[in-house]
Amino acid sequence: MAVPVHVPRVNNNDDEVKLVELKVAVGDAVRAGQVLGCVETDKAMVDIESPSDGFVLAVQGEIDTQVVVGTVLLWLGAGVDEAVPQPAAPVSAGAADDGVRQAPTAKALALLRQHGLRADDVRASGERLSADDVRQHVAARGARAPAGAAAKVVAQATPPSEAGLPVALNGNERGMLHTVSWQRQAAVPGYIELSYDHAAWEAHAAAYGQQHQLLLNPLLPLMAWRLVELVAQQRRANATLVGEQRFEYTAVNLGFSVQAGDTLYLAVLRQAAQRGRTGFVQDLVDLQRRAAAHELQPGELQGATVGFSSMSRWKVSRHVPILAPNTALMVAHTVGADSTGVLGATYDHRVLHGGDVATLLRKLGTVPKA
Amino acid sequence: MNLDAHAIEAAIKAQIIAIADTLGCDASDLPSDEVIPATGLIDSAGLLELIAWFEKTYDFRVPASELTIDNLGTLSAMAVYLRRRKGLA
Numbered sequence: 198m199a200v201p202v203h204v205p206r207v208n209n210n211d212d213e214v215k216l217v218e219l220k221v222a223v224g225d226a227v228r229a230g231q232v233l234g235c236v237e238t239d240k241a242m243v244d245i246e247s248p249s250d251g252f253v254l255a256v257q258g259e260i261d262t263q264v265v266v267g268t269v270l271l272w273l274g275a276g277v278d279e280a281v282p283q284p285a286a287p288v289s290a291g292a293a294d295d296g297v298r299q300a301p302t303a304k305a306l307a308l309l310r311q312h313g314l315r316a317d318d319v320r321a322s323g324e325r326l327s328a329d330d331v332r333q334h335v336a337a338r339g340a341r342a343p344a345g346a347a348a349k350v351v352a353q354a355t356p357p358s359e360a361g362l363p364v365a366l367n368g369n370e371r372g373m374l375h376t377v378s379w380q381r382q383a384a385v386p387g388y389i390e391l392s393y394d395h396a397a398w399e400a401h402a403a404a405y406g407q408q409h410q411l412l413l414n415p416l417l418p419l420m421a422w423r424l425v426e427l428v429a430q431q432r433r434a435n436a437t438l439v440g441e442q443r444f445e446y447t448a449v450n451l452g453f454s455v456q457a458g459d460t461l462y463l464a465v466l467r468q469a470a471q472r473g474r475t476g477f478v479q480d481l482v483d484l485q486r487r488a489a490a491h492e493l494q495p496g497e498l499q500g501a502t503v504g505f506s507s508m509s510r511w512k513v514s515r516h517v518p519i520l521a522p523n524t525a526l527m528v529a530h531t532v533g534a535d536s537t538g539v540l541g542a543t544y545d546h547r548v549l550h551g552g553d554v555a556t557l558l559r560k561l562g563t564v565p566k567a
Numbered sequence: 568m569n570l571d572a573h574a575i576e577a578a579i580k581a582q583i584i585a586i587a588d589t590l591g592c593d594a595s596d597l598p599s600d601e602v603i604p605a606t607g608l609i610d611s612a613g614l615l616e617l618i619a620w621f622e623k624t625y626d627f628r629v630p631a632s633e634l635t636i637d638n639l640g641t642l643s644a645m646a647v648y649l650r651r652r653k654g655l656a
Contacts, residue, residue, distance in 0.1 A: 410636065509610070
């Protein structure tokens with residue numbers, strides 16, 4: 198689905214800002230965190246960063262013109278041929294099916310702009326279009342959390358005083374910077390861990406691998422599948438916070454960390470709960486293969502709603518993972534040098550509390566019955 | 568590109584040694600007929616890295632259905648499989 202990039206607010210007094218620079222054009226591939234353009238007011242200039250990887254589908258602003266804060270400036274998509282939604286026209290009272298409709302409420306108006314919608318796109322439950330109407334519309338079409346939640350990159354602006362040379366970050370490094378910045382600025386992370394019976398899980402995976410004649414150990418895909426099952430049942434673990442509301446995702450899109458040479462990917466398997474265990478394991482292995490070959494598509498690097506990361510290959514005793522943007526849970530798996538299995542989780546304390554996470558981890562650590 | 572079976576095995580072994588080294592393991596004594604996943608020298612992610620290298624180096628694709636111990640489980644099996652796919656055996 199196309200993702201809108203909105204005109205940011207630079208300060209409280211300016212509802213319009215000047216678009217002074219656009220660094221991309223329709224058809225360009227972009228990375229999460231990449232600077233797409235720049236807007237300014239009399240007081241400040243602000244970069245507009247891409248909320249995700251993808252391709253530029255449409256540009257709805259012109260250089261050196263005033264643009265309205267909150268309106269859609271660009272549309273991004275997973276592929277270059279993706280359809281562009283109707284541009285967000287100025288929202289005004291429109292004719293309803295059965296007569297004249299009053300203007301949306303202020304909150305509804307803000308949400309419409311946030312999601313790049315028009316008032317006419319959403320059916321009002323009462324005389325006026327309300328914020329709840331917009332939220333229900335967005336939820337019904339399986340929308341993502343608002344892309345405007347993109348974090349400004351947290352980085353030192355000036356070089357240190359000691360001698361050195363600046364080296365530009367590559368796309369993946371910029372993506373990681375964006376992810377870390379989101380957690381730093383938007384989430385309130387907590388961390389919990391507990392040990393689990395690794396030998397029992399290994400035996401379970403070995404039996405599965407033998408049954409399906411697998412070359413690769415299916416342990417991690419099977420544990421990831423169990424996580425998918427659990428968060429599908431516990432919806433608040435598959436959510437993020439938007440304003441003062443919990444945004445529960447319709448689908449479970451599993452982000453699975455894959456180390457490919459020097460590159461760390463969070464490869465995303467969408468609609469994971471719908472695949473069934475066997476299909477999920479096959480599809481996750483295929484996704485890992487393409488990650489290892491650096492062949493992932495932009496759409497496979499974005500949209501995670503929950504995450505799973507293992508550092509068992511490094512035999513670390515603990516690792517505290519970073520939350521993917523707009524998620525509330527990233528499970529961390531490892532097996533230490535002494536063969537102790539450890540399941541940890543970084544979680545957004547605004548969405549989940551420690552008891553939720555401990556219960557989920559304990560269930561995840563228990564081999565499911567056949 | 569040398570598609571002699573011994574040359575293929577040597578190239579694969581060199582790659583396994585490099586991957587195992589990043590994990591703190593020494594794979595220099597890996598025999599040709601040892602089942603690679605069972606050695607513990609490289610994990611699943613390492614195997615995926617090896618397969619990605621295998622496909623790129625020899626310019627072919629391993630279908631998911633052929634990702635089995637019989638085809639790719641040992642150095643010698645990998646060489647035999649590649650030569651068969653290239654029409655040399």
